[in-house]
Amino acid sequence: MAITKDNTPLTKHDLIAVSFTDTAPKSGVTTFLPVFSDNTLSPAAREIDKAGDSFISSYLKAQTKFKGKACQTLLITSGSKNYVLIGMGDAEKLTPRDIEKCGGTAWGMASKIANDTMVLDISNWAKAKSKLESDAVGAHFATGLQLSAYDFPYFKGKSKEDASPVQKLKIITNSAKTSQKRFAEMECATQGQYFARDLVNTPPNFLLPETYAHKIKTRLKPLGIKITVLDEKKMDKLGMGALLAVGQGSSNPPRLVVMEWDGRTGKKAKSDKPLAFVGKGVTFDTGGISIKPSAGMEDMKLDMGGSAAVVGLMETLARRKANTHVVGIVGLVENMPDGNSYRPADIVTSMSGKTIEVLNTDAEGRLVLADALTYVQKNYDPQFIVDLATLTGAMMVALGFEYCGSFVNDNDLWDKMEKASASSTEKLWRMPLDEQWRDQMKSEIADIQNMGKQARYAGACTAAGFLENFIDEGRAWAHMDIAGTAWIKAPTPTAPKGGTGFGVRVLNDFVKQNYG
Numbered sequence: 001m002a003i004t005k006d007n008t009p010l011t012k013h014d015l016i017a018v019s020f021t022d023t024a025p026k027s028g029v030t031t032f033l034p035v036f037s038d039n040t041l042s043p044a045a046r047e048i049d050k051a052g053d054s055f056i057s058s059y060l061k062a063q064t065k066f067k068g069k070a071c072q073t074l075l076i077t078s079g080s081k082n083y084v085l086i087g088m089g090d091a092e093k094l095t096p097r098d099i100e101k102c103g104g105t106a107w108g109m110a111s112k113i114a115n116d117t118m119v120l121d122i123s124n125w126a127k128a129k130s131k132l133e134s135d136a137v138g139a140h141f142a143t144g145l146q147l148s149a150y151d152f153p154y155f156k157g158k159s160k161e162d163a164s165p166v167q168k169l170k171i172i173t174n175s176a177k178t179s180q181k182r183f184a185e186m187e188c189a190t191q192g193q194y195f196a197r198d199l200v201n202t203p204p205n206f207l208l209p210e211t212y213a214h215k216i217k218t219r220l221k222p223l224g225i226k227i228t229v230l231d232e233k234k235m236d237k238l239g240m241g242a243l244l245a246v247g248q249g250s251s252n253p254p255r256l257v258v259m260e261w262d263g264r265t266g267k268k269a270k271s272d273k274p275l276a277f278v279g280k281g282v283t284f285d286t287g288g289i290s291i292k293p294s295a296g297m298e299d300m301k302l303d304m305g306g307s308a309a310v311v312g313l314m315e316t317l318a319r320r321k322a323n324t325h326v327v328g329i330v331g332l333v334e335n336m337p338d339g340n341s342y343r344p345a346d347i348v349t350s351m352s353g354k355t356i357e358v359l360n361t362d363a364e365g366r367l368v369l370a371d372a373l374t375y376v377q378k379n380y381d382p383q384f385i386v387d388l389a390t391l392t393g394a395m396m397v398a399l400g401f402e403y404c405g406s407f408v409n410d411n412d413l414w415d416k417m418e419k420a421s422a423s424s425t426e427k428l429w430r431m432p433l434d435e436q437w438r439d440q441m442k443s444e445i446a447d448i449q450n451m452g453k454q455a456r457y458a459g460a461c462t463a464a465g466f467l468e469n470f471i472d473e474g475r476a477w478a479h480m481d482i483a484g485t486a487w488i489k490a491p492t493p494t495a496p497k498g499g500t501g502f503g504v505r506v507l508n509d510f511v512k513q514n515y516g
C-alpha cells in the first residue's frame, strides 16, 4: 500500500515572485495600469498616455464597454508592449479588499496573455484620490494576484506542473523599499494559506492522521515551531475517550499534534499566558455508522479544514516571527464505518471526565474538539481559545459561503475578532450562544449528548452549546464554524475552487493587531 502510506510532504510552493522598483522595465512586458470610475486615469496611466501621444485616452474614447468599474479590464497593444487597463472603481472608496480582487483579476488576464514578467505601474499614486497609501496598494494587489495564482499540481502529470506562463510581478512605485517590507510580511500569510489549501485539497488517502502529522512536522519544525505528536496510546493514557471513539472504526489511528511558537522578545518574554488555537482535523468524514449519503460524500475530505487553518496560521506566525506565544492543537482522526466503529447509543468518557452519550456518529467533530479543548486548557492555561471546525451543515444553511459564523463568550475577544474581520478578505459574523442550547445537550443517562433535542433546528448553535460544556468557567473562547467557508465550488477573483485556507488571514491579522 505504497500510496496510502505516502509520507512525502507537500513541498512545491512556488509563489509568483514579487519585486518593487522605481523604474519601468525597458522591453517586452505586460503592464497593468489602474483606471478609476468614468475612466479617470491613475497618475501612472496619465504619464504613459502623455508620453505616447494620448494613445490610451483616444482608445478609451473610441469604445463604450470599459468604464473603469471595479475589476473591469481592457487590453491595449502599443508597439511591442501590452497595456492592461484595470478598473478600480471610485478612487476615494478603495479598500484593501477591493485591491486584492483587482490583483486576482489581473492574474486571470495575465495568465492568458503574458509570457514574460507582469508589471503593475502605480507610480505617483499619492496624486490619486485614494486614501490608501501606495505601499498598501502594491502589497494587496500582489497578494490578491498570488492567492488567485494558487494551483494544486501534485497529482497531475509533470507537464502541468511547469505550465504556468508567468512567474514574476514587478511593481513600479515611488516607495519600493517600504512597499517591499510591507509585502514581505503579508507574503508570510500567503504561504501559510497556500499550505492550508494544499492540505485541504490533498485526497484523504494521502492525508491519514499519521501522514498528516508527518507533513506538519516536516514543514513547521524547520521554522522554529516545537511539535509534539501524541499517538493513540498516549491519548488513551490521558483519557481522551471522545476523540478515540471517533477514530475507532478506522484502520488509520488518530493523532493529536501540538504546535508551539514562542517568539517573545524583550520585556514580553515569559510574561503573559499563551494564545491558543484548536482545529478539527477529521481527515475524512463518512459519518461512521450514521453513514452519510453517497452523493457529495467526496466533499468530506474538507473536514480537516479547521486543522489546516491552525497549521497555516502557525506557519504564518513563525515566518513573520510574531512577538508572542501561541499554541496550536489539531485533533487528526478518520471517521469510518467498521466492525469496530463506535455506535449511536455508546457512552464515552471524555478527558474532562464528563461522559457523552453518542446519538449520532456523524456529529463526530465536537467529540474530537472536546478532548482537544480540555487538553489545551489543562496543559497551557491559555488567555483565550479560538477553535476552528467544519462542524455543521446547519452553518452553511444559515450563512452560506461568504461569512464564517463565530460563537464568542467574551465581548472583548469578539471586538478584536470583528476588527480583524473588517480589515481582511475573510468575513466573520457573530452568532448567539445561549444557556438554552448548552442545556439542551444534557443527556438523561450521561452528562452530555452529542446531538440537540430539536434535531437539525439551530444545529450550528447546539453544536456550539455542546462545546461550551468543555470550556472552563471564565475562559474566553471563540468557536468558528467554517463549514461554509473552508471550501468553494466556484472560483472567486482570489481563490480557485477547492480549499480556501479560510481562517489563516483573519486570525493572523487578529494576532498582529493585538498581540504581536
Ligand code: BES
Pocket (backbone or CB within 6 Å): 285, 287, 303, 360, 362, 363, 364, 365, 390, 391, 392, 393, 394, 396, 450, 451, 452, 459, 483, 484
Ligand atoms: N463534517 C460535518 C459537517 C459539514 C457538512 C461540514 C457539510 C462541511 C460541509 C459534520 O461532522 C457533520 O456531519 N455534522 C452533522 C451534525 C448532525 C449529525 C448533528 C450535520 O451537520 O449534519
Ligand code: MG
Pocket (backbone or CB within 6 Å): 285, 287, 361, 362, 363, 364, 365
Ligand atoms: Mg460528521
Ligand code: ZN
Pocket (backbone or CB within 6 Å): 282, 285, 303, 362, 364, 365, 390, 391
Ligand atoms: Zn465532520
